[in-house]
Amino acid sequence: MAEPSRQLAALFAAHARVVAFTGAGVSTASGIPDFRSPVGVWTRYDPRDFTFAKYVADPAVRRRAWDMRREFWASEPLPNPAHTALARLEDAGRLLGVVTQNIDGLHQAAGSRRVVELHGTSRTVMCLGRSPRVGTPDGCGWTGPTQWAFEAVDMGVEDPRCPDCGGIVKSATVSFGQNLSVEVFEEAETLATSADLLVAIGSSLQVYPAAAIPLVARDAGATLVILNDEPTPLDDDADHVVRGRADEILPVAVAAVAEAG
Numbered sequence: 101m102a103e104p105s106r107q108l109a110a111l112f113a114a115h116a117r118v119v120a121f122t123g124a125g126v127s128t129a130s131g132i133p134d135f136r137s138p139v140g141v142w143t144r145y146d147p148r149d150f151t152f153a154k155y156v157a158d159p160a161v162r163r164r165a166w167d168m169r170r171e172f173w174a175s176e177p178l179p180n181p182a183h184t185a186l187a188r189l190e191d192a193g194r195l196l197g198v199v200t201q202n203i204d205g206l207h208q209a210a211g212s213r214r215v216v217e218l219h220g221t222s223r224t225v226m227c228l229g230r231s232p233r234v235g236t237p238d239g240c241g242w243t244g245p246t247q248w249a250f251e252a253v254d255m256g257v258e259d260p261r262c263p264d265c266g267g268i269v270k271s272a273t274v275s276f277g278q279n280l281s282v283e284v285f286e287e288a289e290t291l292a293t294s295a296d297l298l299v300a301i302g303s304s305l306q307v308y309p310a311a312a313i314p315l316v317a318r319d320a321g322a323t324l325v326i327l328n329d330e331p332t333p334l335d336d337d338a339d340h341v342v343r344g345r346a347d348e349i350l351p352v353a354v355a356a357v358a359e360a361g
């Protein structure tokens with residue numbers, strides 16, 4: 101077994117309440133680019149063009165956002181061995197859950213049951229209301245599958261509106277300039293403070309408040325491990341840094357722990 105997997109397997113074996121905190125790097129092996137990838141959707145779209153305020157104010161921004169979403173899903177991404185390994189660790193009774201910044205739903209597709217989506221999901225769309233306050237959705241509660249919006253756009257609807265109240269519709273993700281759900285953040289904190297080992301995987305750990313979750317766990321007494329293919333600003337705060345690819349290291353480490361029982 102290669103050294104990074106051996107290191108992680110030993111940490112999994114020594115802890116009973118593991119929580120994973122994941123970022124875009126967990127999904128790059130599924131073909132979804134992270135912000136650093138040299139090719140892919142983020143080379144054609146700048147996420148800063150889709151701030152909450154711009155989205156609410158401008159139908160042209162909303163139209164372009166639907167194009168971006170469609171491109172995000174065009175490759176029909178599937179879970180990769182990193183997602184599958186985390187689901188297997190939960191099945192083995194050693195992982196309490198996953199707190200993810202990802203919006204792709206691939207942890208659930210891999211079989212993970214307890215997943216806290218800090219930044220929402222791009223698999224569904226939601227009503228924002230007719231004139232939401234800055235940073236806060238104020239809709240009627242309607243939600244639907246993202247495919248609903250794609251079909252509306254395909255039928256020539258420039259700016260799909262909520263079928264119940266006529267409000268603005270947006271993917272159920274947290275955009276730049278949009279507040280995180282207080283309930284969801286509290287759920288993430290609860291999970292983090294329950295952990296005796298928190299593994300931050302495939303995240304540049306630069307997007308706050310999400311990136312505070314690993315520190316919440318550490319401050320509550322958990323061992324903090326960072327698994328990433330490049331340095332992060334929190335490496336000095338971690339008890340262990342495992343350098344390399346999550347989709348290569350995690351499956352081997354989890355298999356070793358699961359097989360040991």
Ligand code: NAD
Pocket residue numbers: 122123124125126127128129132133134135136201202203204219301302303304305306307327328329330344345346347
């Ligand atoms: P990020 O793009 O800032 O950082 C990803 C990190 O993962 C980088 O340090 C990168 O070097 C590393 N990485 C890439 N592939 C890896 C691999 N195979 N193994 C190990 N490390 C790998 O992502 P972030 O920290 O999640 O923050 C970006 C924000 O953008 C998040 O809020 C997230 O919601 C959003 N986002 C989500 C997706 C998605 O849902 N898949 C994709 C892009 C961006």
